Amino acid sequence: MKKVFLVLITITALVIMSLATVSCSSVAQVEPTVAEFMGSDFEITLPENWEGGTKEELESVAEELEELGQEELAEKVEENKKLLLFFGYDKETAARGESVSNLTITGEPAPFLSLDEYMDLTYEDLSKKYEEAGYEFNIVEQEVVSPGNYEEIGRTLIEQEVEGADAGVAQYIIKHESDFWILTFTSDLENLYENIEAFDKSIGTLKILD
Secondary structure, eight states: OHHHHHHHHHHHTOOOOOOOOOEEOOOOOOOOOSEEEEOSSEEEEEOTTEEEEEGGGHHHHHHHHHHTTOHHHHHHHHHTTTTOSEEEEEHHHHHTTSOOOEEEEEEEEOTTOOHHHHHHHHHHHHHHHHHHHTOEEEEEEEEEEOOTTOSOEEEEEEEEEETTEEEEEEEEEEEETTEEEEEEEEEEHHHHHHHHHHHHHHHHHOEEOO
């Protein structure tokens, strides 16, 4: 459990997590976004102008990031390609040399935990780890939503500051059979709230293939 989330921090150079009350609501259904990706065990559609690749394609993704002048992000992808199921990014902001919004997908088996139990254990552990590291982070919203193909998805919105930089995270956790899937959108803080509807929309398109 620790490994999965610490990998996310390494890739984005950001820190996340704390504790919050879990509520239940429903995300409105919207039209699919326009960049479609298919892995061996999932399908997802991302916002316009996003690029990315599954674990078999991550070397090419890293090369594309290098060509766009995003060497540091490319290095993080390369370092962690064995642990990622998918890495996606906003090619438009990457090409402009700005802070790059991105998506990571990871997962792990935890057959004996419910969604609520998994979230509680994960965020409690991470809050301790990140506090020890001296990072500032704050969960501003946490709820169980039901977009798309899954009855329950844990969604957590986080504001954080790492090395003087403010950032936002929208993290979605899905239990599918005995596995947990963790999808994490990271962006600068302003873009998080501007794009949260698009992120929700993308999660609504996710299909985990048996």
